Amino acid sequence: MSFVFFLVALLSSAVIEWWANLQRKRAKFLLRGVQAMLVEDRGHRSRYWWSPLALWEAARAEEALYQSVLRPTVGQAAESDLVRVMAHPLLRARRQSGPDGRYTRLPSYLPAADVATALVDVLLGGLADGRIGERIAGLHPPALARSLDGLWKRAQGDPERFLTELEHWYEAQMERVSGWYKRWTKRGIVVVGVLIAIAFNVDSVRIASALYGDGIVREAVAQAAANPAVCGTPPPASTDSAPATDPVGGEGEEIAGSGAAECARGVLEQLDAVGLPVGWPAGCPLDLAACVRAPGTSPAAAPAVTDWLAAALGLAFTAVAAAFGAPFWFDVLNRLGSLRNNGTKPKPARR
Known part of the structure; x- marks a missing residue:
C-alpha cells in the first residue's frame, strides 16, 4: 500500500510542480x-x-x-x-x-x-x-x-x-513564505490526488483487500516496490528547513520532473495488468453499479450502500495519503524494506 501511495503522491506532486512553474x-x-x-x-x-x-x-x-x-x-x-x-x-x-x-x-x-x-x-x-x-x-x-x-x-x-x-x-x-507555499502545495496535492484517485480508480480499500487475499498480486507489487530507482525516486524528506533565500524551496523540487508523472502512470497501469484493482471496471461509468460492485459479484446484483461508502472511503483515503508527499512514502518504503530484509546496508568504513 505504501508503494501505491508513493506512486499517487509522486504523480500528484509532479502535476502541482508543473502547475506552479x-x-x-x-x-x-x-x-x-x-x-x-x-x-x-x-x-x-x-x-x-x-x-x-x-x-x-x-x-x-x-x-x-x-x-x-x-x-x-x-x-x-x-x-x-x-x-x-x-x-x-x-x-x-x-x-x-x-x-x-x-x-x-x-x-x-x-x-x-x-x-x-x-x-x-x-x-x-x-x-x-x-x-x-x-x-x-x-x-x-x-x-x-x-x-x-x-x-x-x-x-x-x-x-x-x-x-x-x-x-x-x-x-x-x-x-513564513515557505510555510505559505507548502500549505498551498499540500492543498493542491489533495485536490490533484482526488482527481487521480477518481481517474485511475485507486481505491485503497479494494487494493488492500486484493493484496491481502491474492499472494500473486502481492508478490508482483512487492517486486515493483523493491526497485530502488523506480520513477527516479526522490530522496527521503529532509528535516532541515528551506534556505532563507529560497522562500518556496521544498518537496515540489524533490520530484524528478515531468518524466516522473508519466512513469508513475505507467507503473500504475502495469500493476493493473498483473491483477491489482486499479482502473475502472468494464461498464463503468455508463453503469454506475459496475463502478462499485465487488469483484466476482453477479452483474445483476445491485451494490449495497456499504459498497458505495467503501468506494468513497477508499478514494478519499488515497487522496489524503498523497498529501503526505512522495518523499514521505519513499522513506516509508525504505524503512519497511529494511524490516523485511536483513537490516540497513552498513556504511562504508572510513579510511
Missing part, C-alpha cells in the same frame, strides 16, 4: 512576502480559501501584483514601495529577459544581502549621511516605520549592524 507561483509568493514587509495589514478575507470566488479573486490579485512589478505603469513606479524596491539594480538584474532585452519572468528567490541593500537605498536614500533615524520616522506606512525603527534601535545606531538586521528580517519573512 506554469503560474510562476514561487515568484508570486516571494512578492507577497516582500509586500507584507512594506505595507499595512489589510485584514482577513471573509471567504474561505476553498471558495471558488475567493480562489478566483486571489489568483487575479496575485497576477496583478506580479504584472505591476514586472511591467509597472508610471503611477505604480512612483507610488509603490514594492515596485521601487524590486526595481533596484541589484534585484532587477536577477529577472529573466528575452533576446530583445524585455523582462519575461521575475526571480523565484533573492539573496538577503541584496534585498537589505535595496531597502536601504530605496526607502532611506542610503546610509552615508547619518540621518537614518529621521528618515525612518518619516516613512509611510507607520507599520513599516515601526519595523525599521525597531531594527535601527536593535542595531544601536550602527549602519552595518542595521544592514545585518534587515537581512535577518527578510530571512525570517521568507521562512
